[in-house]
Amino acid sequence: LTPAMLKLRLFRVRNALVRECMAEFLGTFILLLFGCSAAAQVKTSRETKGQFLSVNMAFSVGVMSAMYLTKGITGAHLNPAVSLSFCVLGQVPWGRLVPYCLSQLLGAYVASGLVYLIYYDAIMEFSGGVLTVYGPNETASIFATYPSEYMSLGGSFLDQVVGTAMLMLCILCLGEKRNTPAPSELIPPIVAVIVLGISMSMSANCGAAINPARDLGPRLFTLTAGWGPEVFTCYNYWFWVPLVAPPIGGVLGTFMYLIFIHWHLPDPDPPENLSTPSTISDKINMIYLSIYLKYLLTGRERPI
Numbered sequence: 001l002t003p004a005m006l007k008l009r010l011f012r013v014r015n016a017l018v019r020e021c022m023a024e025f026l027g028t029f030i031l032l033l034f035g036c037s038a039a040a041q042v043k044t045s046r047e048t049k050g051q052f053l054s055v056n057m058a059f060s061v062g063v064m065s066a067m068y069l070t071k072g073i074t075g076a077h078l079n080p081a082v083s084l085s086f087c088v089l090g091q092v093p094w095g096r097l098v099p100y101c102l103s104q105l106l107g108a109y110v111a112s113g114l115v116y117l118i119y120y121d122a123i124m125e126f127s128g129g130v131l132t133v134y135g136p137n138e139t140a141s142i143f144a145t146y147p148s149e150y151m152s153l154g155g156s157f158l159d160q161v162v163g164t165a166m167l168m169l170c171i172l173c174l175g176e177k178r179n180t181p182a183p184s185e186l187i188p189p190i191v192a193v194i195v196l197g198i199s200m201s202m203s204a205n206c207g208a209a210i211n212p213a214r215d216l217g218p219r220l221f222t223l224t225a226g227w228g229p230e231v232f233t234c235y236n237y238w239f240w241v242p243l244v245a246p247p248i249g250g251v252l253g254t255f256m257y258l259i260f261i262h263w264h265l266p267d268p269d270p271p272e273n274l275s276t277p278s279t280i281s282d283k284i285n286m287i288y289l290s291i292y293l294k295y296l297l298t299g300r301e302r303p304i
Contacts, residue, residue: 020096021103023073027066028107028213031078034062036115036218039142044122056199060192067188076188079211080104081250085168088251101213108217112143116225131226133234140227143218145207145242147235156206156241163202164210164249165256170194172257178265209242216243 013019038058042050067076077083080101086092092100116123123131123139133140140146147156171191174182182190199208209215219239222231232239 017096017099020074021099023070024077024100024103025107025110027070027074027076027078028104028217029111030066030069031059031062032108032111032214032218033114034065035059035214036112036143037118040115040119040122043139043142044119044126046126052203053200056196056203059199060196063195064188064192067191071188074100078104078213079246079250080213081164081211081246082168082171084247085250085254088254104213105217105220108213109221112218112221113225115143116221131222131228133227133230140222140231141207143222144215144231144239145209147206147238147241148204151205153236153238153241156238157245159202159205160210160242160245161249161252163198163208164246165253166198166202167194167210168250168253169257172254173261176262176265178268179261206242210246210249212243212246215239 013022035055035058038050038055042052042054063078066078070076070078075086077086077100080097083092083097083100083104087094087097119142123142127137127139130137131140132138133146151159171194173179174187174190175184198210202208216239219231223229
């Protein structure tokens, strides 16, 4: 190794959990940076520099970019509901759940702060310097999600459960080798298209958070950046819906995949070394082995 490479290796984090938390932090940061920046651009320009579809597409690009960036370390969960679902499946240890979720939450919070700094002048000009949750000049929806005026609490909860269930149902099959798996290098854009489809079809009601960290991180930022406690009390304390409903939806979608697909796929082919012997010598060896085991189990002397 060259001296430069040795110096770089000194910066390598040796603790696996810390490395994974760093990846989840950075991946969620990228996701929110793309998505909330697009929301700020569309909102503050009064849709002259983008439309609602622009925000949906930006979040999808953020998902793809974050997955390519971090997939090799953690699989790129970027979402506490996804982490919970993989824990239920036994693919991630339960001890990783809380550290992953906190890392995702922190990544979303920091990204929101950077978006605020980038678009500070635009936000102040648009809102007249008054940061509010309600009204034609509200800017809180740049960061967190809020329900439409017509939505009931039950309808909002169902909306988030269904959206997250569809996310998990559609991504769990991508790595299933007994079905029609996607090439590993194409999984990020495929997941991005799935997210785009969910956003385009199920975001009118509540903004399609389908991710507790994506909603709570920016909401906590707006609480501390001047919007005040109204971001939590508005719409009859609606904030808990995108926190509780997505994990339920994620687990529901996971069980739907297991019950309807995974448990009914054909068994994998046995390894070649366990297949039926094809040569005469293999058959003779199998016969001799069976005779030897017979005498061994009966306690007789081993045949020559």
